Amino acid sequence: MKKVFHFDSQTDLYRADACVVSCFDARFELVTRKFLKKRGVWWADPLKIAGGAKLFASPADESERSFALSQVRTSMRLHRTHRVMLMVHSDCGAYGGLQAFGGNEEREAANHESELRHAEAFLKSNIPTIEVECFYLRFTGVWALDPAQPDRVLDSPATSQD
Numbered sequence: 339m340k341k342v343f344h345f346d347s348q349t350d351l352y353r354a355d356a357c358v359v360s361c362f363d364a365r366f367e368l369v370t371r372k373f374l375k376k377r378g379v380w381w382a383d384p385l386k387i388a389g390g391a392k393l394f395a396s397p398a399d400e401s402e403r404s405f406a407l408s409q410v411r412t413s414m415r416l417h418r419t420h421r422v423m424l425m426v427h428s429d430c431g432a433y434g435g436l437q438a439f440g441g442n443e444e445r446e447a448a449n450h451e452s453e454l455r456h457a458e459a460f461l462k463s464n465i466p467t468i469e470v471e472c473f474y475l476r477f478t479g480v481w482a483l484d485p486a487q488p489d490r491v492l493d494s495p496a497t498s499q500d
């Protein structure tokens with residue numbers, strides 16, 4: 339191999355402020371970076387997958403969910419991560435975009451809130467010690483979900499994504 343670029347990266351190991359599970363949709367790359375900085379998350383282990391938190395809530399395939407879960411566990415083991423930030427976003431292709439909700443942003447938001455709740459419940463049931471925060475990214479900013487009320491989350495029925 340030959341060197342094609344010079345850059346000095348930090349060599350010290352770090353403790354991750356959070357493992358950030360989000361979609362790889364590049365339109366939300368900048369807002370995510372700025373938001374994390376604003377929240378004081380300097381060292382993040384990003385888990386960028388199509389649909390983001392959808393993988394924990396309504397995975398296309400169960401093996402995808404196990405894989406994502408193992409990635410979170412690896413982040414905890416390698417970087418002592420104690421918090422997961424779950425994200426979904428508006429007009430996400432993994433959900434069929436905004437058009438899957440008839441172009442209705444409120445319907446989409448309601449669906450995505452439910453998805454975040456299910457993703458959180460799944461994570462907490464598999465990794466009880468993990469702290470979970472849920473966020474919905476829209477084209478005008480970031481919305482945070484109120485902390486979960488465990489009883490309600492477990493009782494709420496699964497919602498369809500159409």
Ligand SMILES: [Zn+2]
Nearest residue numbers: 361363430431
């Ligand atoms: Zn997406």
